[in-house]
Amino acid sequence: MNINPDEIFDTTSFNIDREPHIVLDTEICKKCDQRACVNSCPARCYTWSEEDAKMTFVHDGCLECGTCYVVCAKDAFTRWRYPRGGFGVSYRMT
Amino acid sequence: MKSFDAIVVGAGPAGSSAALTMARAGLEVALLERGDFPGEKNMFGGVLHRLTALEEVFPDFWNQAPLERHIVKKSLTFMTGEASFNVNFDTEASDRPPYNGYTIYRPCFDRWLAEEAVKAGATLLTRSTVDDVVVEKGKVVGVTLLRDGSELRAPVVIAADGVLSFTARKAGLRRPRFNPSHQAVGVKAMVDMPKDVIDDRFGLVRDQGASNEIVGCTEGVRGGGFLYTNRDSLSVGLVLHLSSLSQSGKTPYDLLNAFMKQPQMAKMLRGGRLLEYSAHLVPEGGYDMMPEIVGDGILVAGDAAAMCIVTGLNLEGINLATQSGVLAGKAAVEAHGKKDFSRAGLAVYRRMLEESHVLKDLKLYRRTPGMLHNDRIYSQYPEMVCGLMDEIYRIDGAPKDTMTKVLLRAAREKVGLKNLLADVYSGWRAL
Numbered sequence: 001m002n003i004n005p006d007e008i009f010d011t012t013s014f015n016i017d018r019e020p021h022i023v024l025d026t027e028i029c030k031k032c033d034q035r036a037c038v039n040s041c042p043a044r045c046y047t048w049s050e051e052d053a054k055m056t057f058v059h060d061g062c063l064e065c066g067t068c069y070v071v072c073a074k075d076a077f078t079r080w081r082y083p084r085g086g087f088g089v090s091y092r093m094t
Numbered sequence: 095m096k097s098f099d100a101i102v103v104g105a106g107p108a109g110s111s112a113a114l115t116m117a118r119a120g121l122e123v124a125l126l127e128r129g130d131f132p133g134e135k136n137m138f139g140g141v142l143h144r145l146t147a148l149e150e151v152f153p154d155f156w157n158q159a160p161l162e163r164h165i166v167k168k169s170l171t172f173m174t175g176e177a178s179f180n181v182n183f184d185t186e187a188s189d190r191p192p193y194n195g196y197t198i199y200r201p202c203f204d205r206w207l208a209e210e211a212v213k214a215g216a217t218l219l220t221r222s223t224v225d226d227v228v229v230e231k232g233k234v235v236g237v238t239l240l241r242d243g244s245e246l247r248a249p250v251v252i253a254a255d256g257v258l259s260f261t262a263r264k265a266g267l268r269r270p271r272f273n274p275s276h277q278a279v280g281v282k283a284m285v286d287m288p289k290d291v292i293d294d295r296f297g298l299v300r301d302q303g304a305s306n307e308i309v310g311c312t313e314g315v316r317g318g319g320f321l322y323t324n325r326d327s328l329s330v331g332l333v334l335h336l337s338s339l340s341q342s343g344k345t346p347y348d349l350l351n352a353f354m355k356q357p358q359m360a361k362m363l364r365g366g367r368l369l370e371y372s373a374h375l376v377p378e379g380g381y382d383m384m385p386e387i388v389g390d391g392i393l394v395a396g397d398a399a400a401m402c403i404v405t406g407l408n409l410e411g412i413n414l415a416t417q418s419g420v421l422a423g424k425a426a427v428e429a430h431g432k433k434d435f436s437r438a439g440l441a442v443y444r445r446m447l448e449e450s451h452v453l454k455d456l457k458l459y460r461r462t463p464g465m466l467h468n469d470r471i472y473s474q475y476p477e478m479v480c481g482l483m484d485e486i487y488r489i490d491g492a493p494k495d496t497m498t499k500v501l502l503r504a505a506r507e508k509v510g511l512k513n514l515l516a517d518v519y520s521g522w523r524a525l
Contacts, residue, residue: 001283001285001354001363001366001367001368002351002368003281003283003347003350003351003368003371004347005347008371011368011369011370011371012370012371012372015130034340036274036340036341039339039340039342039343039344039345040279040336040339040340040345040346042279042281042345042346042347042373043373044345044347063372063373063374064135065279065373065374065375066257066258066277066375067279067336067373067375069258069272070272070274070277070336070375071274071336071340075271081223081225081240081260082128082135082223082240082260083128083223084221084223084240084241085128085129085220085221085222085223085239085240085241086129086130086220086221088135089135089372090129090130090134091133091134091135091136091137091200091201091370091372092201092370093199093201093202093284093327093369093370094136094137094138094199094200094201094282094284094370094372
């Protein structure tokens, strides 16, 4: 048994919205020296590329836990809200 | 624009308890839920403590609510990479009603409680994410919905929208930023396992359940593990303090995978299949991170009010949430009687909480979050305890030392005597 966030859709259900509920100002992430979101996010939604000096955020597998909202040291969100009603993660038995 | 006597944001345990209380008193209540159904977005470790606040409404709660197992066996484990030392408490007293606690599935339990509020007359509006509060003359008088910008109005709004409570934020009741040392993230794997295998493995019969808290399984990150029995599945997971996790550079899923592979854990989970992976924040800061819980036209309850107690042995949340929800509901009913929805008119909520176990317990344990911010608890102490047991039991042909010598040596090597004394003192003060 192994949790692999890249295969999160095999074990956790989502109703993905086209419109992201979290929007980052990635220019701010460039200047951040902590980037705590990258390791702290339990769904690995944040990826930092050293080569391109670029932060990528994908909202598809977001568990809506709020970890990034709390650990972000730079307040880099231009939007952080819950998905529109009926969208996002859908737990069955947790 | 629709009008109600009260609007409850969030159909979790706090919100549904508030809606149920108000609907039973004859108020017209809107209960808003952002999910497709109540409980769809909700996750917790897995143990629901006895809900004394709901016993007036459900005297035989255990026959009505959708429960998995009632907990008869509680244990605490000190764990290292290859050893574990368990302290078990197993009692027949927890095997008869009123039961002391249960394992539940939130999508089932929260849905049931919200449906009870609906049966009492509340209007449940699902797929309704609240976008903002409507403020007039400094008073909260309603909310707007993200879906279509539509407005709902009521003289009193109860914010029960969970740990991040954007409703409390928008009403100016909580600070704009959270302190990462006040929050923890829980990650959980739900593991499929036949009932008879669980019964045999954990020594249980009928609907009996076991709960196990584990310390030392987080590679030095502040936090702990848990293993709970549902009817035919196990809940296994970690709770990790965000300040410590973010600084460690480790990821929650790598830590959870390592925890599940620890030899003693792997034996408990053997043959299991991963059903669902989930995550949620826990407002572990307790009393000192609470927002303002009363404003003009608004009350805050449950996780939104950071009503959470962590002692290391127990984690209380839903019991506090339902109690605060019931009291917020009662305060709103009183406010309707007096036609006073101002901060002063609603302040009775705070007074009722002060008189109940909610604020008494939150105050009693206000030092524990600080005590638990001690890295020694999460690696050195489990190593000390397991090392000590190993030395006591091991037969290797070498002459034995006295127990006192063994104990002192283990404490000196792993923790340091000065640290040990300081930690015993702070633990004693905090608990």
